[in-house]
Amino acid sequence: MNKNDPVIRVKNLVVAFGSFHAVDGVSFDVQRGEIFGFLGANGAGKTTTIRTICGILNPSSGTVEVDGKDVSSSTAVLKPRIGYMSQKFTLYPDLTVRENLHFAGSLYAMSPQAIAQRSHKLMEFIGLSEDLPDPVSHLSGGVKQMVALASSLLHDPELVFLDEPTAGTSPKTRASFWALIRRLAQLGKTIFVTTHYMDEAEYCGRIALMERGKIVAMGTPGELKKEFFPVKPLELSFTKPVEQPLRAALEKAGIASAVFGSRLRVRAPDRAAFEQAAAPFRDGFFARETEPTLEDVFLQAVSGRKAV
Numbered sequence: 102m103n104k105n106d107p108v109i110r111v112k113n114l115v116v117a118f119g120s121f122h123a124v125d126g127v128s129f130d131v132q133r134g135e136i137f138g139f140l141g142a143n144g145a146g147k148t149t150t151i152r153t154i155c156g157i158l159n160p161s162s163g164t165v166e167v168d169g170k171d172v173s174s175s176t177a178v179l180k181p182r183i184g185y186m187s188q189k190f191t192l193y194p195d196l197t198v199r200e201n202l203h204f205a206g207s208l209y210a211m212s213p214q215a216i217a218q219r220s221h222k223l224m225e226f227i228g229l230s231e232d233l234p235d236p237v238s239h240l241s242g243g244v245k246q247m248v249a250l251a252s253s254l255l256h257d258p259e260l261v262f263l264d265e266p267t268a269g270t271s272p273k274t275r276a277s278f279w280a281l282i283r284r285l286a287q288l289g290k291t292i293f294v295t296t297h298y299m300d301e302a303e304y305c306g307r308i309a310l311m312e313r314g315k316i317v318a319m320g321t322p323g324e325l326k327k328e329f330f331p332v333k334p335l336e337l338s339f340t341k342p343v344e345q346p347l348r349a350a351l352e353k354a355g356i357a358s359a360v361f362g363s364r365l366r367v368r369a370p371d372r373a374a375f376e377q378a379a380a381p382f383r384d385g386f387f388a389r390e391t392e393p394t395l396e397d398v399f400l401q402a403v404s405g406r407k408a409v
């Protein structure tokens with residue numbers, strides 16, 4: 102295994118539940134030390150993909166390799182190399198932080214000394230005390246998520262799966278969490294993370310956008326913005342109440358728009374078509390070009406249209 106070979110290699114993966122394909126022909130590679138983000142609406146198939154890479158589910162067809170080994174036949178060898186912070190809560194609410202970490206370590210047959218040393222190091226890394234006396238159920242949502250992260254890292258895995266680690270936490274916790282994720286990647290860990298927050302996707306080295314079991318776009322945030330927006334989106338601010346009829350006219354012309362506060366973002370690759378549709382309302386708004394966001398990319402990708 103060459104150190105430049107991908108750590109994860111997924112080829113034509115299909116995961117079916119009965120006749121329903123939750124993952125429907127997905128292929129991608131993840132390089133060592135990458136922060137790879139998986140984005141998609143609820144039910145897109147992100148968790149199912151993760152669970153298959155972790156060896157919890159079997160592919161219906163296609164292959165999944167970690168470190169060059171087929172995951173279905175190498176679960177025991179790969180288990181110590183993989184950490185998984187699942188979306189469902191993985192801590193025992195009635196146990197303290199220390200007890201939870203101890204339990205997580207025992208699942209990997211770590212000695213009590215190794216668990217104690219590693220817990221201490223991890224809690225220092227996270228910036229929390231391992232001596233919190235309360236059961237985990239008394240801790241705030243953000244602290245629980247941090248402890249869940251520590252628990253998934255206890256056996257020092259090289260490959261870490263974080264399934265919506267920041268869901269439902271405060272902006273401050275999200276920022277701290279992402280600082281930790283970046284530091285983990287700097288330590289050489291490969292991070293595979295799912296999120297619904299488009300601003301968080303900006304922190305990923307590469308992202309894949311998933312929609313109904315398929316990857317509809319993949320690349321660095323910069324590449325995706327360029328790919329989907331060779332023509333930049335417009336941002337409209339209004340001087341007269343023309344927003345509703347303008348939106349209706351744009352929709353009729355097949356031009357996508359989305360409300361952002363008091364402004365309207367318009368993905369209008371064909372400027373002539375935009376001007377034509379907007380002509381009756383032209384004295385009611387100002388338009389300026391703006392940089393595409395990943396949210397724009399996502400909306401464009403799931404609408405199946407590139408702004409070319």
Ligand SMILES: Nc1ncnc2c1ncn2[C@@H]1O[C@H](COP(=O)(O)OP(=O)(O)OP(=O)(O)O)[C@@H](O)[C@H]1O
Nearest residue numbers: 118122123141142143144145146147148149150188
């Ligand atoms: N064990 C199962 N049996 C039947 N259907 C399932 C099973 N697990 C997942 N699904 C379905 O597969 C689809 C993909 O689910 P998955 O959890 O992978 O999506 P997701 O992108 O992770 O969404 P979320 O963000 O809501 O977790 C959903 O329609 C879900 O209902």
